[in-house]
Amino acid sequence: RADHTFTWKLRGFDVEGASYRLRIAVHGDQIGGFSEFLKVPEAWERDYEELRSHNLATGLIASFFLVLTLLAMLVVFFVNIRQRDIRWKTAVIFGGIAFVLTLLANLNNLPVTEYAYETTETYGSYLTNQLLVSLLSALAQGLFILFLTAAAEPVYRRAYGDQIRLNEQFQPHGMRTKRFLLGTVLGLTMTAFFFAYQTIFYLIAEKFGAWSPAQIPYDEMVNTYIPWIMVLLIGFLPAVSEEFISRAFSIPFLQRYLKSRWAAVVISALIWGFAHATYPQQPFFIRGLEVGIAGIIIGAVMLRWGILAPLVWHYTVDALYTALILLRSSNSYFVISAALSAGILLLPLLVATLIYLRRRFFVDPTSMLNRADSPPLASEQAPEAGELLPPEAQLLRELPDSVLANYRPLSGSRLGLAAVIVAVFASLLFLEVERPLQQVDFALTSDEARQKAIEHLQASGTQPDTFHVAVFQQHQPDGDAIKYILERASIDRVNQYYTQDLRASLWMVRFFRPLQKEEFWVEVDPQNGEIYSVRHLLDEDAPGADLEEEEARIIAEEHMRAYGLDPDAFELKQSSSEKLDARRDHRFIWEAREGDPRNLDELHFRCEVRIAGDQPVALRRHFKLPEAWQRERDESTTLQATLGGLRIALIVAVALHLLYLLIRQVRSGGISWLSLIKIGTLAGLVVMLGFLNSLP
Template sequence: MKTNLFRKPIIWIVIVAVAVVSAIYAFNNFDKANPIVGLDIKMNRETALEKAALLAGESLLGPLDYKTAAVFTNDNSFQNFVELEAGGLEKFTEVLETGLYSSYNWKVRHFKEHEPNEVIFAFTPAGEIYGFSEKLADSEEGAALEEEEALRIATDEAQKHWNVNFTGYELIEKSKEEVESGRIDHTFVYERQDKQIGEGRYRLQLRVSGDKLTRVKHFVKIPEEFGRRYSEMRSDNDTVALFGTVGLVVVYGLGGIFIGLFFLLRRRRLIWKPAAKWGILIALGSIFLVTINEIPLSWFSYDTSTSAGNFLSSSIINGFLLALGMGSIFALTFMVAEGLGRSAFPGHVQLWKAWGSKTGGSLSLLGQTMAGYLFMVIMIGIDVLFYVVTKRYGWWSPAGNLSDPNILASYMPWFNSIGISLQAGFWEESLCRAIPLAGIVLITRKSRFKNWWIVLVLVAQTLIFGAAHANYPQQPSYARIIEMIIPFVIIGLIYFGYGLIPAIIAHFAVDVFWFSLPLWVAESPGIWTDRILVLLFLFVPLWIILYFRIKNRKWTEVPDELRNSGWEPPSEPEEKVQKEIEVQPERKSYARFLIPAGIVGLALWLFFTPFTQDAPKLDISKEKAVEIATKVLNERFNVDPEEWTVLTGMTDNAGLQHKFIWQEAGKENYEIYLGGFLSPPRWSVRLVKTEGKVEDRAEEYIANVDVEGNLRGFSHVIP
């Protein structure tokens, strides 16, 4: 069946009307559907860098001849805590407005290659200094002050230079550490007594290294119980996402791609060259070029113990290798998706010929392209409606901030929204729409239950797709699945009628809308260049069609030979019968030495390899270790093992300390320290609760038993 949207004007009338209504509804209700943090960012990246440089010079902080990196961050743990258990979004916004705690911060890092000394400055969105943290090498000399003198320096410097007001704060913790050089580092923690946020406590940490203030840090002490409850909540999201990922890998990957590939090869219907080209190009754009584009941000996580050149080259090489690997997966997906679609839907335009000179200026392609953009608007309207409704029933997703200054730190702020969206639109529609839907059409072509199977798979593909995207922090855990049912059933129906092109365009355009939003609320020199580039690349499919329309000087129709029904497999090559020629293999003179050489090599390996271990062997049985551990725990804590679940594991902490002693002190000293300062292999026995409240399950008992059956330590973890 030939498909042309313009042959039925009523369809266009309905689509345009629904799109207009969706646009109006989304515009009027966007802030109601998507909780937005009202954040006024007055400081930009350049100002943050300038102010950090000024502070570093005035206070002599950080290395000389430093490099810089800047990021805009948010304390997500604090935001989630407040939104879920300490007053909701309104309370979170109130905290930001009153300045009790600045969850959002600019952070500027000054660092130097091969130097441990570095400093990070924090600023509020309004541009006020909000603390700093300087890292000094343990070998750097400094004073060994008494606690009182260190505390005086900390409070005086914090008030004088770092905008700290101690009103309402009380000192609750203090500690000290003597480092390698003999310098003593003091740490002081203050807690605000007149204000708190739910069960959370506003705190201030000060650190004095020698006689120098090296840290001023504002933070909120969040209850451990919330962390456990939130982790449990997120584990539900991850579990749903795991099922979705298994569906993608097993059903679409093993079942769809490999069986589909076998089917297409057997029928000689596989077209691989354009699929390989598109797969590699999309991977290079969405992975490799995005990696390069984000290099300015990546310096914030650079480990100065390694060379800057190695860090940069490894980032680029890893991005390139990842792009090649994913490009292969993309290419296989595109091959199978296009081939199955070509076999299942004879009326569709051939995907790889869609934007050629004979089809690019056709009314069919114009209609499919415009429909893709209109359905983008409809999908956004559906999304807004979904969140407006579900918010009334207490469904939760964290509030966002439309402005993301980090996007302006990349080399090309416009590029990521285009590259990532193209990958998602092309690959996900090929994998999650084309392969299952075209596959079920082919499988059930002669079945009298064909329509029932198609409806079942149409719904199932949305469930798998939604589940695979469910690892976002949302509640309930199945929210993402419900959210995607209607829009992606619609996309599935679009695919049935018109193929991949409108489905890809709609998906691509929706993602561009969301990813590029920060560009439309940001204020920065040259921002309009990025906005224009986003629009130009967003509408590339339309520009192609208009180009061919102008070139052809008229609207055309897609020729029958360029529809799927007009494609024919290449003819089989004629087999040429050749006279068999008997060839005698030439025997090499060295072949007779291979077996003896192998035997000699094996003997040398057996003789020179020391089949011994330097740590004592763990001969004690698991049962004996459990008996010893539970007996001790019962005596110490009066705990009945029968009321707990007993978990065991063998532990061998042969970490950095072991390597240090072995390399610096030698084997003999290593054996002396082993069992003393160095832990030998041991059994770890845990008593835990697997049922009940999160707080109850957080309590546990741990005992370690060494190779000789001696207790190596025990602990009682209290929530």
């Protein structure tokens, strides 16, 4: 059949250069699609991307310091494992809550993810994959929260001895203390204060040119059966992760080395605040400043009243933001469930208040304070100076005699069998196996390719010295096309295609100017230095001719001939045009005719040419694979998904077991950290050198 796509622009409708567009697709004689959209000017989009780049760069810098914080937490985590000073039960509880909430939210989101269901897999395979992804993401989230809790809790406990221990905060006796009542009330009060603070902050900032975009109150969670699960999740995860990283850990950790409490509060608050700079508020620093100031206040609250008030505040703020769409709904179920989820911390507050009103006294918190926690178990006595042993020897010395007595070395026959097996598999490395595309020869260096591209642009009337130039290697092969060819022909046929008709690799020479749309991409053959193709990107407002299709087609065919392609050997499969304000662009796709040696069964060789005004701006050669073959390759059954899931489950199980062994080794002091640090430093330097080497 023949398919068509039509796009109309509404006359007389203009919003600061944006236009209303209506698009209809026709498949044969049937309507195949309908859409309407606002076409935003390309210049505005580029300006906005440039504006947003400052936000992203600021957020990236802050994220770098957050990564350093996480590395510090990792070091402290292992130190506390060695000192046996981690309260694993507390960490497991927080991690378990994160796991359960994430898993429930993922499963609850299945009705939404079903819209992305690919019909190349069975429905059973789809469900299996979704369940597996849900389980793995929940496990990862749970382990991350477990790690943060295990790393932050000992630091917080040691630094603030007069505060109630984290594991006692939500215990029944902990909720009966005056501190719990005050902390919860303070956290809820801070929620109202924060909303007022944000409003006043941006009202004042607006006077100085700041801008905070309106948010559309819509979220896919309303399409789920239990939308309030997302309210609980979005309230819990940021509250626990951010408060543990930026408050419970960072403030006492920085205070220890800076010797200044308020410097620690301000620095940790600014890192946390500017990590939010990626939000669209303008100027780029305003969101970081807003959140950073709030972080200083929250840090001061933690120093005075402990971590409970910040946790209550953070949970309630994020939960309320998430629940707004539900609270504004006319659906009673949405409103009630969202209110209960966002205000869930009112329940323990209500219970604590009722208990106090009934008994007229608070529980004494002395036994629950951090300083009352039992000291860590004493580590094994270190050997005398003359008895220092390597970790391996120390582990052997610590093993029970029964274990050593039961050890039996491998017999000679087993060692011989192992040697034979290793030799057989090692010999496979020396087998010569013919592989496709091994004949690629980079006879040209990158500098020579650059010069070839410069000469070509100069010959076409372009001044390349006004552009920045970057050169890199581009691998061209289509993996699916190669598989299709190998199913029907030999490796020689693949090599033939990628030497005569296509190229396996090319030197890509890019000419560009910062903050400008126009650029050139020149593709140079690395074997003979020929120009394989040139792509010229133009701004949509760049002026040009307004040609009819036949006129543009003649130019496109001449462009094909210039690159050694005979238009008579092709038939036109697709053509389209777009009328811009200052020119008309055209796009043509040709396909090699039946019987052409560049085709193979249902694999067809194609050539695409783009015309901007009256200038050819792109030529691309490629293979068109049959859709039926692609769908068959992408098919997935429940059995395949299950086997893939079992493989991943095995990998996860091995990883968790290795983590368990690592923790045991750290606790027993059986790890030579100096050697590991040297190896890690060397590996990091190699990676850094590789990155710096790739910058050109």
